[in-house]
Amino acid sequence: RRGSAFPASHELATGPVKSPPVTVDGFVQEFLSELNYGQGVKLSQSTINDQYLALARTVRSYLMAAWLETGHRRRKNPTKMVAYLSAEYLLGRQLGNALLSTNLISIAEQAMHECGIDIAELRAQEIEPGLGNGGLGRLAACFVDSLATMDVPTIGYGIRYEYGIFRQSFEDGRQVEQPDPWLRLGSPWEFPHPERAVTVGFGGQTEESADEEGRNRCRWTPERQVRGVPYHYMVPGYRNGVVNTLRLWSAEAHEGFDLQVFNSGDYARATQAQTVAENISKVLYPDDSTPQGKELRLQQQYFFVACSLHDFIENTLPGDFDLQNLPKRIIFQLNDTHPVIAVPELMRLLVDEKGFDWDEAWAITQQCFAYTCHTLLPEALEVWPVELLGRLLPRHLEIIYRINDDFLAQVREAFPGDEWRVRRMSIIAEHPQRSVRMAFLATVAAVKVNGVAALHSQLLRDNVLPDFAELWPEKFTNVTNGITPRRFVRLANRRLSGLVTEALGTEEWVTDLDLLRGLEPLADDAAFREQFRQVKAANKNRLALVLEGRDGLVLEQDHLIDVMVKRLHEYKRQSLKLLHVVSLYEGVRSGRLPIERVTPRTVLFGAKAAPGYHLAKETIALINHVAAVVNEDPIMQGRLKVLFPANYNVNLAEKIIPAADLSEQISLAGKEASGTGNMKFALNGALTIGTDDGANVEIRQLVGDDNFFLFGLSEPEVEALRKEGYVPSSYYEQDPVLRATLDLIGSGHFTNGSRHSAAAVVDNLLHHDPFMALADFQAYLAAQDRVDEAYADQDAWSRMAILNVARCGFFSSDRSMRDYLDKIWHA
Numbered sequence: 001r002r003g004s005a006f007p008a009s010h011e012l013a014t015g016p017v018k019s020p021p022v023t024v025d026g027f028v029q030e031f032l033s034e035l036n037y038g039q040g041v042k043l044s045q046s047t048i049n050d051q052y053l054a055l056a057r058t059v060r061s062y063l064m065a066a067w068l069e070t071g072h073r074r075r076k077n078p079t080k081m082v083a084y085l086s087a088e089y090l091l092g093r094q095l096g097n098a099l100l101s102t103n104l105i106s107i108a109e110q111a112m113h114e115c116g117i118d119i120a121e122l123r124a125q126e127i128e129p130g131l132g133n134g135g136l137g138r139l140a141a142c143f144v145d146s147l148a149t150m151d152v153p154t155i156g157y158g159i160r161y162e163y164g165i166f167r168q169s170f171e172d173g174r175q176v177e178q179p180d181p182w183l184r185l186g187s188p189w190e191f192p193h194p195e196r197a198v199t200v201g202f203g204g205q206t207e208e209s210a211d212e213e214g215r216n217r218c219r220w221t222p223e224r225q226v227r228g229v230p231y232h233y234m235v236p237g238y239r240n241g242v243v244n245t246l247r248l249w250s251a252e253a254h255e256g257f258d259l260q261v262f263n264s265g266d267y268a269r270a271t272q273a274q275t276v277a278e279n280i281s282k283v284l285y286p287d288d289s290t291p292q293g294k295e296l297r298l299q300q301q302y303f304f305v306a307c308s309l310h311d312f313i314e315n316t317l318p319g320d321f322d323l324q325n326l327p328k329r330i331i332f333q334l335n336d337t338h339p340v341i342a343v344p345e346l347m348r349l350l351v352d353e354k355g356f357d358w359d360e361a362w363a364i365t366q367q368c369f370a371y372t373c374h375t376l377l378p379e380a381l382e383v384w385p386v387e388l389l390g391r392l393l394p395r396h397l398e399i400i401y402r403i404n405d406d407f408l409a410q411v412r413e414a415f416p417g418d419e420w421r422v423r424r425m426s427i428i429a430e431h432p433q434r435s436v437r438m439a440f441l442a443t444v445a446a447v448k449v450n451g452v453a454a455l456h457s458q459l460l461r462d463n464v465l466p467d468f469a470e471l472w473p474e475k476f477t478n479v480t481n482g483i484t485p486r487r488f489v490r491l492a493n494r495r496l497s498g499l500v501t502e503a504l505g506t507e508e509w510v511t512d513l514d515l516l517r518g519l520e521p522l523a524d525d526a527a528f529r530e531q532f533r534q535v536k537a538a539n540k541n542r543l544a545l546v547l548e549g550r551d552g553l554v555l556e557q558d559h560l561i562d563v564m565v566k567r568l569h570e571y572k573r574q575s576l577k578l579l580h581v582v583s584l585y586e587g588v589r590s591g592r593l594p595i596e597r598v599t600p601r602t603v604l605f606g607a608k609a610a611p612g613y614h615l616a617k618e619t620i621a622l623i624n625h626v627a628a629v630v631n632e633d634p635i636m637q638g639r640l641k642v643l644f645p646a647n648y649n650v651n652l653a654e655k656i657i658p659a660a661d662l663s664e665q666i667s668l669a670g671k672e673a674s675g676t677g678n679m680k681f682a683l684n685g686a687l688t689i690g691t692d693d694g695a696n697v698e699i700r701q702l703v704g705d706d707n708f709f710l711f712g713l714s715e716p717e718v719e720a721l722r723k724e725g726y727v728p729s730s731y732y733e734q735d736p737v738l739r740a741t742l743d744l745i746g747s748g749h750f751t752n753g754s755r756h757s758a759a760a761v762v763d764n765l766l767h768h769d770p771f772m773a774l775a776d777f778q779a780y781l782a783a784q785d786r787v788d789e790a791y792a793d794q795d796a797w798s799r800m801a802i803l804n805v806a807r808c809g810f811f812s813s814d815r816s817m818r819d820y821l822d823k824i825w826h827a
C-alpha cells in the first residue's frame with residue numbers, strides 16, 4: 001500500500017475541479033450524476049432519500065480533494081499531532097455543516113430548486129449521528145470542528161455505535177425509550193476501511209518468560225479476539241481547504257460465524273460469537289454520568305483505545321519511527337476517564353511488544369497523555385472493580401499495579417510516614433470493593449489535568465484531587481469550554497448571522513468570535529435593537545413551525561420564551577424550574593397573584609433521562625402532567641404555557657436556542673462542571689437566569705451583572721449549609737408560597753387526584769433535596785420577578801441581549817483550542 005510504484009502524475013484525478021466556487025448548472029449536473037450513477041435512479045423515480053443521498057455525495061465530493069490534500073500535506077511535513085480520545089461525539093446533522101464549510105449553501109439551494117426539489121425536505125431527511133449523551137459528547141464535536149478550522153493536525157478517535165442515544169417519546173407523560181437506528185437509511189458521510197481492521201484481545205492469561213537477552217518479558221494470551229473496523233468521517237474546517245479525520249471503530253467478529261455449527265442447523269449458536277463481538281459497538285450507553293452496565297462499557301472503552309493506539313503507532317507513524325520520540329509526535333487527550341485504559345495499553349505496547357524497559361516506557365507514556373475531567377459528582381468518577389478488570393484485561397491490571405507501586409513510592413518519598421495519605425492517593429481503592437480509580441490513574445499518567453471552567457478547575461484542585469494538586473501543583477490547569485460558532489450561530493441562526501455580518505461589515509467573526517465586541521455600541525442604537533428583535537421574532541416563528549410539525553405543539557410567539565434544555569439530572573434542578581411554574585399557577589388560582597401581573601410566558605423543556613434513573617423519569621412525568629393542566633386551565637388566560645417536546649437532540653437545539661429569550665442555568669452551585677448550553681444561548685441573544693456555577697460564572701463576569709440574572713447560594717454557602725445540616729422541610733414550613741406550591745403538587749392536582757404519582761418528586765424535595773432546590777426557591781422566584789420587570793421594557797431587554805452576544809466571543813471553541821494548544825498540547 002505504501003509503495004510508490006505509482007506514477008506521481010496520477011496521484012489525483014484531473015478533470016472537473018472539485019473545489020468551489022461552482023456554478024448552479026454544474027452543481028445540478030453533479031447532483032443528477034450522483035442520482036443516476038451513484039444511486040441508480042432517475043430524478044422522476046427518485047425518493048426523497050435518494051435525493052438526500054445524492055445531494056450529500058455531491059457536497060462531500062467537494063470536500064474530498066481537501067481531505068486528500070490535508071492528509072498529503074500532513075504526511076509530507078509531520079509535526080506533533082493531537083489525538084482526541086473520546087467515547088462520545090454528538091455530531092448533529094452533517095449536510096448543513098458540509099454545505100456551510102464548502103460555501104455551497106446558496107448554490108445547492110438554487111440547484112435543488114431547479115430540479116424541483118425542496119432542499120429543506122432533504123435536510124430534514126438526515127438522521128443525526130447521536131453518538132453522545134449530552135454536553136461531553138457535543139463538546140468533542142465542537143472541538144474537532146475548531147481544530148479543523150484552525151488547521152491543527154488532529155485525529156479524533158471514538159466508537160461507531162450502531163445505535164446512538166435512544167429516541168425518547170412520551171406515553172401518558174412518561175418517558176419511553178426506543179433504539180436509534182441512525183444508519184438505517186444509508187450513511188453517506190462515512191468511509192469504511194475493513195482492510196485496515198485491528199485485532200483486539202480480551203480475557204485469557206499472562207505469563208512471564210525470558211527473552212533472547214535473558215530479560216523477563218510478559219506475554220498476554222487473550223482468550224478471545226475482536227476485529228475493530230475503522231470508519232472515517234470528514235471533519236471540514238470552515239472554508240479553509242482543511243479536512244481532518246474522525247476515525248470511529250466498529251466491532252466485528254474475528255472469524256465470522258461457525259460454518260460447521262450453522263450447517264448442522266443450530267443457527268443461533270453458529271452466530272453467537274459474532275453477536276457477542278458486535279455487541280461491543282452496538283449501542284451508546286445512555287447514561288449521563290454514573291457508570292452502569294459495567295462490563296460491556298469497559299469492553300467498549302478498551303476496544304476503542306486499543307484500536308486507536310495501534311492505528312496511530314502502526315499506521316500513522318512511518319514504519320521506521322523510533323518510539324522513543326513518540327511524545328514529539330503525539331498527545332493523546334483523554335476526554336474524561338472513559339479512555340484512560342489507554343495508559344496501561346500504551347505501556348503494554350511499549351514494554352511487551354516493543355521491548356522497552358519499564359522505566360523508559362513510563363517516561364514516554366507520561367509525556368503522551370493529558371486528561372480532562374468533566375465532573376464534580378463523586379459518583380461520576382469511574383472506578384472498575386479489580387475482579388472485572390483482571391478478568392477482562394489481566395495484563396493491564398498487572399501494569400496498573402506496577403504503576404501504582406511506583407507512584408506510591410514517590411508519595412512516600414514526598415510525605416514520609418504519611419500512610420493515611422498513601423491510602424487516599426492509591427490508584428487502587430480498597431473499599432467498598434477493590435477497584436481501580438480511573439481518574440487517579442489518569443492524573444498520575446498525564447502531563448496536565450484540566451477542568452472545564454474556572455470554578456470547576458478550582459474545585460477539582462481543592463476538593464476532588466487535592467492530594468494530587470499538592471504533590472504536583474503545576475500539573476493542574478483550566479481550559480474553559482467553548483462551542484463552535486459555525487454550527488451554533490452561523491448555521492443555527494442565519495438571521496442573526498446576517499445581521500451581525502452586516503453590522504460588522506465582515507464575516508470574519510465566524511472564525512474570530514472576539515470581533516463580536518464590535519456590536520457593543522449598537523446596543524444603544526434603536527434601529528439595530530429593532531432589527532435584533534425582528535430576528536428573534538422570526539426565529540420564534542421558525543420554532544413554532546418546527547414544534548407544530550414535529551410534536552403538534554403550539555408555540556405562542558408573543559410570549560417570553562423561557563427555556564431549560566439539557567439532560568434531566570437532579571443536580572441541574574429541573575424540579576426548581578417546575579416549582580416556579582407551579583408557584584405562578586398556584587398564585588393565580590389562590591388569588592395571591594393577579595393574572596394581569598403574569599408575564600405571558602412559555603416554559604420550554606427538553607430533556608432525556610437515563611433509562612435507569614428513576615427520579616429523573618418521575619420528574620419528566622410530573623413536568624408533562626403539570627403542562628397538561630396548566631396549559632388547559634382557562635384561569636391562566638393563556639398567559640402561561642409549558643411545552644415539552646420529546647427527544648431533544650442537536651437538531652432541535654439548533655431550532656430552540658435561537659428562539660429563546662431566557663436561558664435557565666440553575667444547577668446548584670458547585671455541581672455543573674461547565675455547561676455549554678449556557679454559552680450557546682448567550683451567543684444567540686438570550687439572557688441567562690443562573691446560579692454562580694460552572695461557566696455561568698465567567699459568562700456573568702463578561703456580560704456584566706446588569707445583563708445577567710444571578711440568584712442562589714454560592715458554592716461556599718452551599719458547603720457551609722451542608723456542614724450546618726440542611727433541612728429542606730424548614731424552608732417549606734417558613735415560606736407560605738413554597739408550601740402552597742408543594743401542597744398543590746402533592747395534593748394530586750396535576751396527577752388526576754393521585755398523590756402517589758407526584759410523591760417521588762415531592763417527598764424527595766421535602767425530605768432529602770440533596771441539591772437544595774428548596775433553599776434556592778425564594779431567591780429564584782425573586783430573580784424571575786426581576787426577569788419579568790426587565791422584559792416589560794423591550795428596548796432595555798434587547799440592549800442587554802445584544803450586550804450578551806457582543807461580550808461572549810470568549811466562548812468560541814476556537815479559543816478553547818488555543819488554550820489547549822498553549823497550555824497543554826504545544827502541538
Ligand code: GL7
Nearest residue numbers: 135136139374452672673674675676
Ligand atoms: C459534562 C458536564 O456535566 C458539563 O457541565 C460539561 O459542560 C460537559 C463538557 O465539559 O461535560 N460532564 C459529563 O459527564 N457530561 C457533561 O455534559 C455528560
